[in-house]
Amino acid sequence: MDTSAARRNILARIRSAQGRRGAATDAERATAQEYVERHPEGPRPPLPHTRAELIARFTLEAERLSTTVAEVESLDNAPAEAARYLQSLNLSLSGDVVAWPALAHLRWADAGIQASFRKPADADLVGITGCFCATAETGSLVLLSGAETPASGALLPQTHIAIVPASRIVAAHEDAFALMRAERGELPRAVNFVSGPSRTGDIEQTIVLGAHGPYRVHVIIVRGA
Numbered sequence: 001m002d003t004s005a006a007r008r009n010i011l012a013r014i015r016s017a018q019g020r021r022g023a024a025t026d027a028e029r030a031t032a033q034e035y036v037e038r039h040p041e042g043p044r045p046p047l048p049h050t051r052a053e054l055i056a057r058f059t060l061e062a063e064r065l066s067t068t069v070a071e072v073e074s075l076d077n078a079p080a081e082a083a084r085y086l087q088s089l090n091l092s093l094s095g096d097v098v099a100w101p102a103l104a105h106l107r108w109a110d111a112g113i114q115a116s117f118r119k120p121a122d123a124d125l126v127g128i129t130g131c132f133c134a135t136a137e138t139g140s141l142v143l144l145s146g147a148e149t150p151a152s153g154a155l156l157p158q159t160h161i162a163i164v165p166a167s168r169i170v171a172a173h174e175d176a177f178a179l180m181r182a183e184r185g186e187l188p189r190a191v192n193f194v195s196g197p198s199r200t201g202d203i204e205q206t207i208v209l210g211a212h213g214p215y216r217v218h219v220i221i222v223r224g225a
Contacts, residue, residue: 047172078163089159103130127153128161129160136169136171140193141193144180144190160217160218
């Protein structure tokens with residue numbers, strides 16, 4: 001379901017309540033950008049900086065969240081690692097696998113994976129996505145919605161496999177938002193921070209995985225990307 005129209009209507013009502021009409025002007029955008037740039041950051045804990053340190057910290061935090069992590073040297077190796085992971089769990093490599101259209105150029109068939117490149121449906125069991133970036137501080141994946149990167153790829157399937165270029169691992173959430181502003185300007189319709197498998201403790205405070213989304217998350221870190 002496309003909620004873009006509803007989002008525009010909500011924002012239009014907020015602008016109307018503020019006594020403003022129409023879309024945001026260039027002057028208003030410049031004022032907002034200037035505020036963001038001069039607004040002081042809050043206190044932050046010591047965080048890694050080098051690529052090796054970022055990979056190590058991200059892996060540590062992701063595994064604490066029950067995410068499994070593997071590393072490959074190049075993007076071309078990602079399909080084979082995805083196939084290895086699925087086979088290790090006796091999961092199907094065909095029929096139930098859906099991947100981001102943005103990943104269609106990789107040689108999935110050569111790895112034995114028969115993937116569909118579209119938005120996932122409820123019946124799809126495995127979702128393969130990339131990410132906009134990842135945060136080392138919390139072991140989280142950051143996904144931005146779009147036609148080639150549907151958010152549902154990380155939300156509907158029972159098993160989520162994410163490809164993470166090592167160069168896109170940043171220190172913290174603040175760095176992720178700074179990267180969004182620098183590269184995208186405006187945020188997309190949905191920004192998702194995925195921190196391990198879906199879980200809930202609503203019933204007797206017992207943690208249950210997969211309650212509201214995937215109950216497996218496997219990250220493939222691409223060192224050469």
